[in-house]
Amino acid sequence: xxxxxxxxxxxxxxxxxxxxxxxxxxxxxxxxxxxxxxxxxxxxxxxxxxxxxxxxxxxxxxxxxxxxxxxxxxxxxxxxxxxxxxxxxxxxxxxxxxxxxxxxxxxxxxxxxxxxxxxxxxxxxxxxxxxxxxxxxxxxxxxxxxxxxxxxxxxxxxxxxxxxxxxxxxxxxxxxxxxxxxxxxxxxxxxxxxxxxxxxxxxxxxxxxxxxxxxxxxxxxxxxxxxxxxxxxxxxxxxxxxxxxxxxxxxxxxxxxxxxxxxxxxxxxxxxxxxxxxxxxxxxxxxxxxxxxxxxxxxxxxxxxxxxxxxxxxxxxxxxxxxxxxxxxxxxxxx
Numbered sequence: 626x627x628x629x630x631x632x633x634x635x636x637x638x639x640x641x642x643x644x645x646x647x648x649x650x651x652x653x654x655x656x657x658x659x660x661x662x663x664x665x666x667x668x669x670x671x672x673x674x675x676x677x678x679x680x681x682x683x684x685x686x687x688x689x690x691x692x693x694x695x696x697x698x699x700x701x702x703x704x705x706x707x708x709x710x711x712x713x714x715x716x717x718x719x720x721x722x723x724x725x726x727x728x729x730x731x732x733x734x735x736x737x738x739x740x741x742x743x744x745x746x747x748x749x750x751x752x753x754x755x756x757x758x759x760x761x762x763x764x765x766x767x768x769x770x771x772x773x774x775x776x777x778x779x780x781x782x783x784x785x786x787x788x789x790x791x792x793x794x795x796x797x798x799x800x801x802x803x804x805x806x807x808x809x810x811x812x813x814x815x816x817x818x819x820x821x822x823x824x825x826x827x828x829x830x831x832x833x834x835x836x837x838x839x840x841x842x843x844x845x846x847x848x849x850x851x852x853x854x855x856x857x858x859x860x861x862x863x864x865x866x867x868x869x870x871x872x873x874x875x876x877x878x879x880x881x882x883x884x885x886x887x888x889x890x891x892x893x894x895x896x897x898x899x900x901x902x903x904x905x906x907x908x909x910x911x912x913x914x915x916x917x918x919x920x921x922x923x924x925x926x927x928x929x930x931x932x933x934x935x936x937x938x939x940x941x942x943x944x945x946x947x948x949x950x951x952x953x954x955x956x957x958x959x960x
Contacts, residue, residue, distance in 0.1 A: 658692070661708045665693035665720075668711055688714035690738070694724035694747075701729030701752065704736060714738055721747035728752065728783060729767075734759040741824070742800030744769065744779045751783040765791055777801050780808075785833075790814055799824035799847060802831055809856075810836045821847025825870065828854055839863050848872055848893070855879060862886055869896045871916070878902070881925075885909050892919045894939060901925060908932050915942045922946065 658667045666689050689711045691704060702724075705713055715738030721727070729752035730744065737760075744750060752767035762778065763770050769779040776796040780788070785807035790797070796819045802808060808831050813820075817840055821827040825847025828834060835856045839846070843863040848870040851857060859882035862869070866886065871893040874880055880900045889909040894916035897903055903923045912932060917939030920926065923946040930949045931938070938950065 659709075660695065662705065663695050663698040663702045664691050664704070664708075665695065666690065666708050666713070667692050667717075668709075669715075688712045690715040690717055691720050692717045693720050693722075694727060696723050696725070698724055699726035699728075701731065702727055703731035704733055706733040706735045716743055718743055719746070721750075725749060729754065732756065732759070732762065732769075737761060741778065741798055742803055742826070745782045745800060745802075745804045747782065748804075749783040750781040753779060753781055770794075780805055782806065784808055786810070787812070790817070792816055795819070797821060797827055800826050800829070802827055803829045804831075805834075806830065806832050809833050813838055813840055815840045815842060818842050819845045821845075821850045823847055825850040825873075826852065830854075832856060841865070846870065846873065849875065852876060859883070862889070864888060867891070867911075869893055871895060872898070874900055874903075876900075887911050890914065892916060894918060895921070897923055899923075905929060908935075910934060913937065915939060917942060918944065920946050920948060923948075 668687050668689055689708045691713065707713055712735050714735055716736060718740055721744060724747045726749065727747055728749050730750060731754045734756040744753060753764050753769045755762045755764040755769060761772055763772050763774050765774055768777065770777055774793055776798055777790060777794055778798045778801060780802045782804045784805055787810040788808060789812045792814045794814060795816050797817060799821050803826050820843060827847060827850040829849055829852045832853065832855045834854045835858060839861060841863050844865045846866060849872040852872050852875045855878045857877050857880050861884040864886040867888050867890050869889060869892045872895040874897050875895045876899045878901055881902045881904055883905065887909045888911055890911050891914035896916065896919045898918050898921040900923050902925050904925050904927065908929060908931060910932060912935055914937045915935060919942045921941060921944050926946045926948055928947040928949055
């Protein structure tokens, strides 16, 4: 392959938009901005619109992104499938920040660009209805799922009390419950194996969440998934989990009891930082790494001794806690 052919191959590869539209390159306005019904909108023409098409097939296409909800909007609102003859294709990340009176939203089949967490910034949202013929998303009892109804995508932050996740669910997506400040309990079925993927922040800011079960089949919990769950008091980590990721229980100020399985090899940065009431019976024998500030200001910890298996301790990992670091680690930045 000569140099010119190689460059053309690389260029052609970059002109495709692959995968589900939950993330993408920054987008720029192309034609106009305005208001329609309860919404503010902008018309775009950019790479994010292509959705798997080559640029020379759709280089003149224009579509609409919903950029905001008018402050006076109330009750259930329906996103239109088109505005001024242009297909409504996306929802901006911050579009629902000001919709205090909105309790329900209807999503047409045209909307494909929707990042995790976008809907949960709408404080009163209790019901999400997705068009039955939507190619990517679905709704189950007012909760947003993927089309197969196996991955929970958005719950709606206006819900309160207890929620039982349907038995067919295998994944809980990033930000799915983030900001649901009135949610007190979540019952997770045994079918769930993944909570939050890599991005996590699944229950971040659920300040009223007191109880949640994590099934034994769970093999992954994303970072910061329980950050600032200030009412959570105890939790049992599933036996297949080997890593407590970054900030998993950061600022869980009432968390008292955590059961860590013996398979835990690493505890990430800020994993339990500012959990002032946290107690542990022991550190897992399998533990090798403790990240920076992992147990910062965990003042209620007993004076445990870090096991000999630990070979790396990050900066200020136990600052403000009574944990003892063995001689083999005293020079490695433990406190």
